[in-house]
Structure formats: structure tokens, C-alpha cells
Amino acid sequence: xxxxxxxxxxxxxxxxxxxxxxxxxxxxxxxxxxxxxxxxxxxxxxxxxxxxxxxxxxxxxxxxxxxxxxxxxxxxxxxxxxxxxxxxxxxxxxxxxxxxxxxxxxxxxxxxxxxxxxxxxxxxxxxxxxxxxxxxxxxxxxxxxxxxxxxxxxxxxxxxxxxxxxxxxxxxxxxxxxxxxxxxxxxxxxxxxxxxxxxxxxxxxxxxxxxxxxxxxxxxxxxxxxxxxxxxxxxxxxxxxxxxxxxxxxxxxxxxxxxxxxxxxxxxxxxxxxxxxxxxxxxxxxxxxxxxxxxxxxxxxxxxxxxxxxxxxxxxxxxxxxxxxxxxxxxxxxxxxxxxxxxxxxxxxxxxxxxxxxxxxxxxxxxxxxxxxxxxxxxxxxxxxxxxxxxxxxxxxxxxxxxxxxx
Numbered sequence: 154x155x156x157x158x159x160x161x162x163x164x165x166x167x168x169x170x171x172x173x174x175x176x177x178x179x180x181x182x183x184x185x186x187x188x189x190x191x192x193x194x195x196x197x198x199x200x201x202x203x204x205x206x207x208x209x210x211x212x213x214x215x216x217x218x219x220x221x222x223x224x225x226x227x228x229x230x231x232x233x234x235x236x237x238x239x240x241x242x243x244x245x246x247x248x249x250x251x252x253x254x255x256x257x258x259x260x261x262x263x264x265x266x267x268x269x270x271x272x273x274x275x276x277x278x279x280x281x282x283x284x285x286x287x288x289x290x291x292x293x294x295x296x297x298x299x300x301x302x303x304x305x306x307x308x309x310x311x312x313x314x315x316x317x318x319x320x321x322x323x324x325x326x327x328x329x330x331x332x333x334x335x336x337x338x339x340x341x342x343x344x345x346x347x348x349x350x351x352x353x354x355x356x357x358x359x360x361x362x363x364x365x366x367x368x369x370x371x372x373x374x375x376x377x378x379x380x381x382x383x384x385x386x387x388x389x390x391x392x393x394x395x396x397x398x399x400x401x402x403x404x405x406x407x408x409x410x411x412x413x414x415x416x417x418x419x420x421x422x423x424x425x426x427x428x429x430x431x432x433x434x435x436x437x438x439x440x441x442x443x444x445x446x447x448x449x450x451x452x453x454x455x456x457x458x459x460x461x462x463x464x465x466x467x468x469x470x471x472x473x474x475x476x477x478x479x480x481x482x483x484x485x486x487x488x489x490x491x492x493x494x495x496x497x498x499x500x501x502x503x504x505x506x507x508x509x510x511x512x513x514x515x516x517x518x519x520x521x522x523x524x525x526x527x528x529x530x531x532x533x534x535x536x537x538x539x540x541x542x543x544x545x546x547x548x549x550x551x552x553x554x555x556x557x558x559x560x
Contacts, residue, residue, distance in 0.1 A: 164271065165206050167219040173205045174229050182236035186518040189239075194347065194356055198240050199316040203273045208244075211251050216267050218255075223390065223464060227397045227457040231450065234401015235408065238525045239356035241398040243313035249391050250276040250321065256383045256467050263335050264372045269319065277314030277338070278321035279362050282307065289558070295324040295332055295369060302369040304334060304342075308362045314338060315345045315358035321375075322364065333375040342367035353521070353528030385479050385557040386463050392533065393456050393486045396493050399529040400453045403446045403497045406522045410442060410504050413517065418508040429508070438506045445496040452492045456485040483554045484545065487538045494535045497526045 165173075181198050188195060202208060210226050212218020226248060234241035254266045270276075282292055293306025304324055314320045320343075321335045338345065348360035418429035426432040463478035470478065501523035505512050512519060537553075544550040 164217060165209070165219055167210075167221050167225065170205075170207060170210055170219050170221060171225065173207060174232055177201060177205055177207060178232050178236045181233060181240050185237040186521065188237070188356060189521045190515065190518055192355055194315065194358060195237065195240055196316060198237070199243075199275060202244070203275060206273055208247055208251070208273060208275055209271055211248065212255055212267065212270055216255065217271055222457075223460040224454065224457040227393060227453060227460075230394055230397040231401045231404065231453060234398040235404035236401070237356075238398045238402040238405070238529070239354055241401055242354055242395065242529065243316060243357045243359075244275075245391060245394045245398075246278050246313050246321075247276045247317065248394060249387055250278070252387050252390055252464075253383060256386065256464060263375055266335075274318040275313075275316060276319050276321070276335075277311060277317030279308030279311035279314060280321075280323040281310045283309045283361075291323050291325055291331065293322065293324040293364060294326075295334065296327055301371070302374070304336075304364045304367040304369050306364045308364065310359050311345060311362045312357050312359040314362060315347065320362070322362070334369050334373050335375060336367065336369065336373055340367055351528050353524030353526070380555070380557045382467060382475055382479065385555065386460070386467060386482070388557040389463070389479070389483050389486050390460055392490065393453065393460060395529050395532055396456070396486065396489050397453050399493055399497055399526045400446075400449045402522050402525050402529075403442075403449055403493075403500050406500050406504050407439075407442050407446050409517075409519060409522070410439060410507050413512065413519075414439065414507055417511065421509075435507055438503055442500045442503060445500045449489075449493050449496055452489040456482065456489045459485040480551060480554050484542065487542050490530070490533075491535060491539055491542070493526075494530050498523065498530070501526050 180201055181195070187193075207229065209218050210221035210229065211223070212220075214220040230241045230244065233244075251270055254262050254270065280291070281288065282290065285292065293304065293308065295302050295304045304322065306324060308322060311320070317338055319335055320338050321333055324332050324334065326332045336343065342365045344363040344365065345358070346360045346363065347358060349355065349357065351359065414429045414435055418435065420426045420429050420432045421434065424432045424434070429435050459478075459482040463475070463482040466475045466478040504519055504522065541550075541553045545554065
């Protein structure tokens with residue numbers, strides 16, 4: 154996956170990055186179905202992503218970046234997801250990190266963070282652990298040893314970390330306080346395993362990371378919380394990133410369906426149509442999938458605009474304006490994921506009505522779309538989202554909307 158494109162020596166503008174997205178998407182789409190079948194991790198895609206400097210998109214002009222909006226970046230994720238939802242999903246930790254950095258006060262940023270982002274470095278990380286009583290509990294430890302620290306533990310759901318340059322991890326210090334660290338992934342003692350065994354999103358490198366007596370320097374320590382204002386905004390953004398990845402998968406359902414009908418499908422034996430393209434039942438299914446994709450894309454775009462407003466409020470808004478914007482973006486994202494859960498899965502299933510037994514061929518690998526969408530939707534319980542949304546509309550309850558966990 155290489156290109157012979159001369160990149161500008163200066164920092165790219167927003168317009169230049171927007172023009173590079175189709176180049177990237179076109180390359181990622183090549184062999185996507187085959188990669189899923191053979192479980193070939195898309196390392197080349199991430200090298201190209203670095204080369205095109207797309208990871209800098211959200212850095213504002215005032216900090217030397219292109220100044221892309223949340224809406225810009227989320228549409229980029231949907232476009233990438235239409236080529237391969239694994240690649241879009243695996244970039245979630247990177248853009249979550251970038252968002253946190255650009256919205257935090259300079260004194261709260263990791264040392265050299267802006268410079269690393271603008272240099273094209275990609276960020277991953279893992280905070281979840283298996284075997285704990287409840288999600289979010291941490292048993293990984295960090296203890297002081299002389300002038301540095303030592304990190305020990307095992308993390309899970311390390312999505313994208315195998316493709317990254319740096320990764321963040323959470324741990325408990327000697328006083329039992331939560332501490333975050335940002336480390337280069339090639340640091341001695343860090344082992345990234347490709348042991349993710351989910352039925353979908355198989356190429357996101359979402360397995361585990363072993364942290365074996367990893368040396369941590371004082372400047373690599375960070376302390377962040379989910380329930381801070383920036384943390385709440387980023388938590389919602391992480392959820393919308395997932396939705397955009399799945400929205401892209403629905404676009405892929407439509408494009409694969411159209412290609413299948415035009416190139417391979419035959420009209421049903423009882424149909425009066427000579428070709429599948431002229432079969433009224435096939436036309437109906439294509440129309441339904443297209444409408445579902447349109448509705449999902451519209452919901453994702455609306456939620457992205459709400460997140461642009463919450464990002465802007467964090468910079469200049471009053472306390473009330475910030476709170477209102479954070480609640481509004483959380484609600485918009487929850488609604489989007491609920492729409493996606495119904496229309497996305499239905500579209501991926503309905504695709505098989507476009508043909509007979511040949512539509513289920515492993516060579517086509519059409520089932521990857523349903524598996525990928527279903528896997529993305531399992532990241533957070535949709536039933537809880539709908540309940541929280543209903544409780545807010547009925548009673549004005551905002552308890553879970555302010556946690557920075559679910560939405």
C-alpha cells in the first residue's frame with residue numbers, strides 16, 4: 154500500500170487533508186474482505202495514514218495544526234469505515250488522545266504531546282482489564298524505584314496499539330490512586346499480543362498488552378479523570394467514533410450490495426425480470442439499505458455538530474453553557490447509536506435478500522458487515538442508553554450523562 158505523492162514540506166492545511174482522505178480510503182479498500190478472511194492486520198494502512206498526516210486533523214491552527222472540526226474528523230472515520238471498519242475503529246484511541254490534549258490546559262498536557270502529534274505519531278492504549286469484579290477496575294500497579302517507576306500488569310482491549318507509536322495505560326500507585334502513563338510502545342517490557350478473539354472487528358488489534366516491569370520516567374506520568382469536563386466530552390467523542398466506524402460499515406453494505414447485484418446476482422426463478430437489477434424485490438432491498446444508510450449518516454453528522462459545539466464551549470463558554478453543551482452532545486450521540494443499532498444491523502442482514510445461496514459465499518465475506526456492526530454495538534449496552542435517554546426525557550435525570558462513562 155504505497156503511493157508516489159509528494160507531500161508539502163509545510164504543515165498541511167485543512168483543505169489539503171480533506172483532499173488526501175479519498176486517496177487513503179481508496180488504498181484501504183483494496184483487499185479489505187480478503188484481509189478479514191485471512192486475519193491479516195492492516196499495518197500498511199497505518200503507515201500510509203502517518204505519511205498523509207491525517208492524524209493531525211484536530212490540532213487547531215493556533216497550535217500549528219490544520220484546524221479540522223469534529224465534523225471533519227467524524228466524516229473521515231465514516232469514509233474510512235466504508236473501506237474497512239477495522240481501520241476506522243483502530244484509530245479511536247489516537248483521536249481520543251488528540252482531543253484530550255488540544256482541549257486541556259497546557260499545564261495538563263503530556264510533555265511534548267503537541268509536537269509528537271504534529272510529527273505524525275499515532276497513539277493507542279489500554280485501560281480495561283480482564284478478571285476484575287466490575288468493568289473499569291484496575292489491578293495494574295506502578296511503584297517508585299529510585300528515580301523512576303516500574304509498571305506491572307496486563308491490559309485488554311488494546312485497540313489500535315499494535316499500530317501505534319505511543320500508548321497510554323492506567324495503574325494504581327502505592328497509595329491506591331489512579332495514575333495514567335504515556336509510553337513508547339517499543340519500551341522494554343511492553344508486549345502487544347494479537348489475541349483478540351471477537352467474531353467481528355477482527356483486525357483492530359484489540360487484544361492484550363503485557364506490562365512486565367516497564368520503566369516509567371517522571372515526565373511520563375499523567376493524572377486524568379473521566380468526569381472532568383474535557384473527559385466527559387472525550388468520552389462522548391469515543392462513542393461517536395464507534396458509531397462513525399459502524400456507519401461506514403453500513404455504507405459498505407450498500408456498495409457491496411450494488412456491486413454484487415450488477416456483477417453476479419441473478420433474478421429469482423419466479424421473477425418476470427431478466428436481470429437482478431430489474432427485479433423489483435432486489436430494487437426494494439437496495440432502496441431500503443440506501444435509506445437506512447442515509448438516516449444513520451444524518452444522525453452521525455448531527456451528533457458531530459453537537460460535539461463541535463461542546464468543544465467550542467469548553468474554550469469560551471460559561472459553566473452553564475458548557476454543561477448544556479455536554480449534555481446535548483451526549484444525548485445526540487446516544488440517539489445516534491440507538492438508530493444505528495436498529496437500522497445498521499437490519500441493513501447488514503437484509504443484504505442477503507439480494508441473492509440466493511451465492512450471496513453467502515465465503516469468498517464474498519458479506520457476513521463481515523453484520524459481525525463488525527454487531528461487535529461495535531456491543532461496546533456499550535444499547536438498552537442502558539435507551540433507558541437513560543428515556544429517564545432524561547421523562548424526568549430530566551442527568552446522573553449517567555455526567556459520569557463520562559456510558560455516552
